[in-house]
Amino acid sequence: MQRGVRVRSASRSSSRGFLVKARECYQGMKDEIKAKRYNSSTILAVHAVISACDALTSFYLQQRCASDRHLDVLSLIGRLPFDKSELDAKSKQIARVIDVKNAAEYEERLISAGEAESAERDAERTLKWAIEKLPELKE
Numbered sequence: 001m002q003r004g005v006r007v008r009s010a011s012r013s014s015s016r017g018f019l020v021k022a023r024e025c026y027q028g029m030k031d032e033i034k035a036k037r038y039n040s041s042t043i044l045a046v047h048a049v050i051s052a053c054d055a056l057t058s059f060y061l062q063q064r065c066a067s068d069r070h071l072d073v074l075s076l077i078g079r080l081p082f083d084k085s086e087l088d089a090k091s092k093q094i095a096r097v098i099d100v101k102n103a104a105e106y107e108e109r110l111i112s113a114g115e116a117e118s119a120e121r122d123a124e125r126t127l128k129w130a131i132e133k134l135p136e137l138k139e
Contacts, residue, residue, distance in 0.1 A: 005075045006066040010058035018058060019134060022051035026127050029120060038116035042104040045116075045123035046070075049097045052130035053077060059134055070098045082133070090129055093122040 025048035032041035050073065054064045057076045065073040074091050097119050104111050 005072040007063040007076065008066040010054070010062055010064045012059050012062060014064075015055040015059035015134060018051045018055035018064075019130065022048045022055060022127055022130065025051060026123060029123060033116055033120055036113070038111040038113055039104050041116045042100055042111045042119045045097055045119035046101045046104065048123045049094055049126045052127050053094060056080060056130050056133060070101060071095060073098075080133075090126065093126055097122045097126070 025044045029041045029044035029048055032038075032044060050070060053073045053076070057073070057080070058064050060080050061076060063076060065076055067073075074095060077091055077094065078087055080087060100111065100115060100119055103109060103115075
């Protein structure tokens with residue numbers, strides 16, 4: 001039996017700050033991939049996705065993941081008030097990006113252009129989805 005995921009309380013209004021962080025990481029990711037700095041672009045993609053998830057879960061659930069395992073955020077994403085098929089598809093995108101975090105940050109091997117471009121695509125889709133689901137926070 002899986003134990004509950006550690007969460008922190010988050011105010012609905014905190015979602016705005018998380019969305020700002022997601023957008024900043026996303027823009028940094030775009031700049032880094034353009035400069036062919038694939039390791040840093042991938043790290044920024046991961047952080048853009050994590051912040052986008054925090055924006056969604058703080059807005060809809062008034063919680064955010066506090067686990068050391070970033071993939072635990074998927075248990076909160078699965079509780080969002082959206083269609084199950086949509087949540088399943090987005091969870092796969094989120095997981096693909098988070099799965100490369102360890103390689104990008106801690107392993108000796110370097111991230112390839114293909115891995116960075118894949119992380120970029122999934123991060124972009126995740127951020128666009130978060131913005132779409134947070135209409136009150138559009139700038």
